[in-house]
Amino acid sequence: MKVLVMMLIITSFTFSCVTFAEDPIQVGYYDDYPLSFQNDSGEPSGFFIDLLKDFSKNSDYRVDFNYNYWSKNLEGLADGSIDVLVDIVYTSDRDEIYDFSKEPVILNWGKVAAANHLTIESVLDLEGLTIGHLPNDYYFISEEGLKNQVEAFKLDVTFRTYESYSEILEAIDQGIIDAGVLNRFAIHEVYDYSAIREVPINFSANNLLLATNEGENQEFLQGFDDYIENLKADRNSYYYERYNFWVNQVRRGPFQVFFERNRTYIVSAVLALLLTMAFSRYKTTKKVKEIKATNERLETINAAIKEDHALIETLTEEMDQATIDSEKTIQKFRRIITFLANAMAVQEAEDTTDFLMKLFKEAYELIDTLDYACLFFYNGGEASYVSDFEGLTKKPLDGIRLKNLFKNKEQVKTRKKLQLPIDETIGFKEKQVLKNLNNRIKDNPYSAVISIRYEGELLAAMVLSRSCEKSFTPGEERILLALGNIGASYYLNEAFRETALKFQREIVYSLVEMLEIHDEYTKGHSEVVANLSRKFAEYLGLAEDVVEDIYWAGLLHDIGKILVDQSVLQKKGKLTLAEEEMIKKHSIYGYQALNQSKITNRIAEYVLYHHERYDGEGYPHGLKGEEIPLGSRIIALADSYEAIGSSRSYKKGLNKEKVIKEIKDNLGRRYDPIIGEVFIEMVQG
Numbered sequence: 307m308k309v310l311v312m313m314l315i316i317t318s319f320t321f322s323c324v325t326f327a328e329d330p331i332q333v334g335y336y337d338d339y340p341l342s343f344q345n346d347s348g349e350p351s352g353f354f355i356d357l358l359k360d361f362s363k364n365s366d367y368r369v370d371f372n373y374n375y376w377s378k379n380l381e382g383l384a385d386g387s388i389d390v391l392v393d394i395v396y397t398s399d400r401d402e403i404y405d406f407s408k409e410p411v412i413l414n415w416g417k418v419a420a421a422n423h424l425t426i427e428s429v430l431d432l433e434g435l436t437i438g439h440l441p442n443d444y445y446f447i448s449e450e451g452l453k454n455q456v457e458a459f460k461l462d463v464t465f466r467t468y469e470s471y472s473e474i475l476e477a478i479d480q481g482i483i484d485a486g487v488l489n490r491f492a493i494h495e496v497y498d499y500s501a502i503r504e505v506p507i508n509f510s511a512n513n514l515l516l517a518t519n520e521g522e523n524q525e526f527l528q529g530f531d532d533y534i535e536n537l538k539a540d541r542n543s544y545y546y547e548r549y550n551f552w553v554n555q556v557r558r559g560p561f562q563v564f565f566e567r568n569r570t571y572i573v574s575a576v577l578a579l580l581l582t583m584a585f586s587r588y589k590t591t592k593k594v595k596e597i598k599a600t601n602e603r604l605e606t607i608n609a610a611i612k613e614d615h616a617l618i619e620t621l622t623e624e625m626d627q628a629t630i631d632s633e634k635t636i637q638k639f640r641r642i643i644t645f646l647a648n649a650m651a652v653q654e655a656e657d658t659t660d661f662l663m664k665l666f667k668e669a670y671e672l673i674d675t676l677d678y679a680c681l682f683f684y685n686g687g688e689a690s691y692v693s694d695f696e697g698l699t700k701k702p703l704d705g706i707r708l709k710n711l712f713k714n715k716e717q718v719k720t721r722k723k724l725q726l727p728i729d730e731t732i733g734f735k736e737k738q739v740l741k742n743l744n745n746r747i748k749d750n751p752y753s754a755v756i757s758i759r760y761e762g763e764l765l766a767a768m769v770l771s772r773s774c775e776k777s778f779t780p781g782e783e784r785i786l787l788a789l790g791n792i793g794a795s796y797y798l799n800e801a802f803r804e805t806a807l808k809f810q811r812e813i814v815y816s817l818v819e820m821l822e823i824h825d826e827y828t829k830g831h832s833e834v835v836a837n838l839s840r841k842f843a844e845y846l847g848l849a850e851d852v853v854e855d856i857y858w859a860g861l862l863h864d865i866g867k868i869l870v871d872q873s874v875l876q877k878k879g880k881l882t883l884a885e886e887e888m889i890k891k892h893s894i895y896g897y898q899a900l901n902q903s904k905i906t907n908r909i910a911e912y913v914l915y916h917h918e919r920y921d922g923e924g925y926p927h928g929l930k931g932e933e934i935p936l937g938s939r940i941i942a943l944a945d946s947y948e949a950i951g952s953s954r955s956y957k958k959g960l961n962k963e964k965v966i967k968e969i970k971d972n973l974g975r976r977y978d979p980i981i982g983e984v985f986i987e988m989v990q991g
């Protein structure tokens with residue numbers, strides 16, 4: 307009996323120590339060296355792979371890696387054979403299908419490789435060429451992608467689809483195509499080919515993330531986001547160690563590249579041909595069916611037209627009369643459209659109270675035979691306000707909630723004998739205001755209430771009252787409904803404007819962060835220059851929008867250094883002439899990158915000319931005097947003030963007095979002598 311008990315105890319203890327691990331996360335990856343690829347041993351490798359392995363080692367998640375083409379990985383994510391796809395760019399279209407990680411892993415952008423014998427300096431030089439790309443490649447299909455740029459310039463270009471960047475380069479090398487769309491990492495493979503070169507076309511910069519099917523593996527994505535965020539906060543972390551290894555040091559040898567490219571070339575070509583033939587046959591069959599169905603519909607429509615011809619002639623006279631009757635309503639809607647176009651621009655903010663008063667005035671003038679009208683609204687606080695055109699001007703109503711005054715849920719409500727409820731708990735002044743309002747409208751047979759809501763909350767209401775024995779017509783009710791929609795759209799527009807501005811700021815800060823990773827000596831420099839430039843622009847009394855543009859240009863003035871070799875930027879000794887010329891190109895690189903985006907193209911010129919000199923001896927174009935934009939001259943002063951006063955590995959910074967003397971000695975040569983004197987006056991305080 308004792309033996310049996312001991313066996314039961316041992317068995318129970320054994321099972322209590324057993325843990326049942328969850329199924330591993332299936333991670334799909336593809337060849338995108340050095341971010342993810344399959345090495346010579348058939349093992350997953352690359353920057354993303356290293357981070358996921360380290361995340362798995364330091365968390366409860368186990369991961370298995372599944373190698374395939376980019377397009378096949380998308381199919382695998384759709385059919386559930388993989389759970390997570392690495393090395394993918396977020397787009398709004400993809401967001402409808404997938405959930406993405408939030409913390410950016412690395413920044414990437416599109417590049418173009420072309421045959422050596424072609425002269426290509428811009429997108430316009432692609433006229434008449436055949437260009438290869440990956441299916442569903444972000445750098446090809448995005449709004450700023452190469453396809454949209456070619457279509458925007460109406461260029462005659464032939465596109466061909468390939469399964470990998472390696473296949474695109476092989477096709478260029480063999481003369482099958484003229485050029486190809488790659489990313490900034492794949493472009494380094496052109497150096498393995500004597501007949502291919504990189505051309506100066508950059509586009510579609512964006513962050514690379516992880517993606518899963520919508521609603522799946524949320525805890526995994528959140529855990530990976532937290533992991534990346536913590537690593538990026540520590541400059542000595544595993545993230546930066548692997549980043550430097552893969553991005554700046556590792557390059558595959560020519561023999562390895564040749565082996566990888568030819569291993570699947572024949573199979574991929576045959577597969578692509580079969581898929582193209584099958585797709586073409588499917589499209590042809592589908593188009594024939596559509597044409598047949600369209601012909602049948604046209605025959606039906608023609609028969610109906612003949613039958614209705616007589617009826618149309620009869621109705622024409624009635625329509626003419628209806629047109630005359632409705633012309634007045636149409637004119638009112640035109641006025642509403644004009645008001646909407648003037649009041650709802652995203653670019654400029656307007657005080658909410660001013661907007662509501664303008665809308666209130668439009669309502670009063672658009673509806674005929676009104677005897678009285680008033681507006682209730684919130685003015686940024688708890689208390690509601692009331693205003694009209696006959697004495698009440700933004701009068702506060704403490705303790706009165708609009709939802710208690712107007713309990714109807716409809717956006718427009720017409721009533722007979724409207725009376726506002728009076729709560730006995732409110733103050734004496736508030737009671738008097740409501741009683742006076744009720745006295746004004748009590749004898750009016752008809753009233754209408756327009757409710758303006760945002761996200762379910764009542765934010766404003768208009769009361770329109772008429773003394774004549776005439777109810778509100780359907781046309782007038784449509785006008786009232788349109789005014790209510792405009793009011794609700796205003797609040798939605800304001801929320802969107804704030805979101806758009808926040809997104810723009812995050813993009814700019816991400817670019818600056820990438821520059822600081824690339825060049826450690828710029829850390830903090832850009833922010834100091836930006837703040838000093840903005841302070842000086844305000845000191846000069848420039849307009850608010852110009853001050854903001856100068857601030858953002860100051861923040862991004864050195865962004866072009868991302869494209870300058872890191873060894874040159876961080877060289878401690880004297881630079882060669884070639885290295886100096888390389889660094890001087892950073893202002894051009896910055897201009898080209900910023901000018902591509904609608905968010906930053908306004909400040910691109912400030913960045914391009916911030917190294918021009920007042921005497922014409924600067925770069926890149928040798929502008930002189932006031933040919934240089936004012937914003938560039940301001941940034942040049944702020945940049946020099948910060949740079950001269952800061953210590954670097956190759957120099958010691960000067961004190962404030964010597965910095966000011968250095969600037970003063972160069973007025974009229976390096977710097978604008980007029981604003982330079984004002985700048986010195988400002989920094990001396």
